[in-house]
Amino acid sequence: MSDKVLTANRLSDGISVWLDASGQWVENLQDAFVARHAEAVAALEASGKAAVADNKVVDVNVIEIEEKDGVLRPLRLRERIRAEGPTIDYAPGYRGLLGPFEAA
Amino acid sequence: MYRYDExxxxxxxxxxxxxxxxxGRRLSGELAEDAFKPLRLMNGVYLQLHAYMLRVAIPYGTLNSKQLRMLAHIARKYDRGYGHFTTRQNIQYNWPRLADTPDILAELASVEMHALQTSGNCIRNVTADHFAGAAADEVADPRPYAEILRQWSSVHPEFSFLPRKFKIAVTGAERDRAAIQVHDIGLHLKKNEAGEIGFAVYVGGGQGRTPMIAKKIRDFLPEEDLLSYTTAIMRVYNLHGRRDNKYKARIKILVHETGVEELAGQVEQEFLQLKDSELKLPDADIAAITAYFAPPELKNRPEGWEALARWKKADAGFARWVDQNVAPHKHPDYGMVTVSLKPIGGIPGDASDKQMDAVADLAEEFAFDEIRVSHEQNLILPHVALADLEPLYRGLLAHGLETANAGLITDIIACPGLDYCALANARSIPLAQELSTRFGAAERQAEIGELKIKISGCINACGHHHVGHIGLLGVEKKGAELYQITLGGSGDENSSIGEIIGRGFEPEKVTDAVETIVDTYLGLRLEQSETFLEAYRRVGPQPFKDALYGATQAAA
Incomplete structure (x- = not known):
């Protein structure tokens, strides 16, 4: 089984988020809680359902990731782009993996 | 342009x-997502990969400066300082907060704009020739008819829950710049022998996973019958269009499965019932709407001819821009200007808030306060005196808007693709950027001539790849991106769907493949004036297959 994390988009602003070990939705995949066995995945799925019911997030999905040299990376390109941001330099203030967008 | 009434x-x-x-109710938890999603979509709010996306309607692509400044303001205040102009002549914002969207819509309403019917299974933004009201080859301005259709279709109770979305385009000129033959309904304005205005009516065109060219079901529909006949088509579609399978729900499938003659017969039968109903357009109503679109008073400005020749001689960059981006206007002292949103190596269709403000200022100063959005993702200033081209060019140059590539190989249409879109399978924008950079040298573009590349990141074909002279479709294969190439598509008065040329190419190989295609064309064209499309239609796919895959492999 590949490692998994739980991802969603925040209801209020739609920003991509991942669930961390303390049950908070965080903006950085690297802070996400990684489920490495079936029971942990079941716990993730339960958390996802609860979060949707709680109206904190939308579009909740368990996704597959791999850990390489301590860095988490989704297996699918779609999820990598969600985690790392658009692969294009779309506007001044976009910093990609260096951190959140900073208005110029 | 049209002004809102009370x-x-x-x-x-x-x-x-x-x-x-x-x-408010959604954020407080009173409304669940299942209940809210159709409501937000009705107001143009989507959820994409990284954030919400707001699609704002620009009816038939027409804007004034005040409206464009508002679009800039929204980009600055509520988004990340830019917007993306789309192939439906609309604008999309990629980063709005849900909580801000009511305020954004209120600000839009203050300049007579909204985001209604930019999503959902309803009649979408009606598109039209971006040179409407200015083109020399125009029979009549298509925008009054597009506006009549807009008013009629807005929250039309009978047509708000169609089997699938529905797109109408209108053109009023000999040359079709609105791609009407790949729309659910395409209307081509024409005059009959008595000099009366009417429409050739096309039905059942479209792109997506099953691309089809529309069929003509009426050669001449009198203008007074526009709404009754359109209603008849909509009723036949609403009744018989498939609701069991989303992928077979567009009217093109109904036309295909029913047969053109049978379907046209059904429409005519329905039309007979409606012809003399309240849907019949009175002349006075058409005249009243047409009056909103009266062309600006264009004074003779013959001094522009001499000045233009002098400026062109003095500045090669300006001369190139005039030759490529300025088209003849129906008034000889004026031109129609394409403001390219395709800088070399840039993102097709994106404009920053500053650029939008700049175009608004320039339109006010030099272009009678009129701006258009083209379905090719550029901005248009439809009425500019030749005598004002040089100062206009300087103004555009100051904001990186002077790219001289209208209709050339770097004037690429690209959908947002996997960099933003939740439906996409592959990226479109980075490929557009790489192609633009590869072919960006002015001399090389001029040598290649008219060549339209269109890129979609999935089979839904928002990037119009089916009608690209060279079309590129991104797919996902074994978890990686792969680009399928189609050749010979065209979205004009002689529309055609491009043919798949062979197996797809990996991201790092696809630009080379396009270059091979272009070099093959350059080697086989009869003369420089034979365009890529003409050459392709003459020789067919084989020489390109041979060049891409080798003669033996292609034959296998």
């Missing part, structure tokens, strides 16, 4: 208030 103002404001209440 009814329009009240209606749009009411919708904003309604949506504000819905968003």
């Amino acid at each position: 009814f329009d103002h009240a209606f749009v404001s009411e919708r904003v208030a309604q949506f504000r209440d819905q968003v």
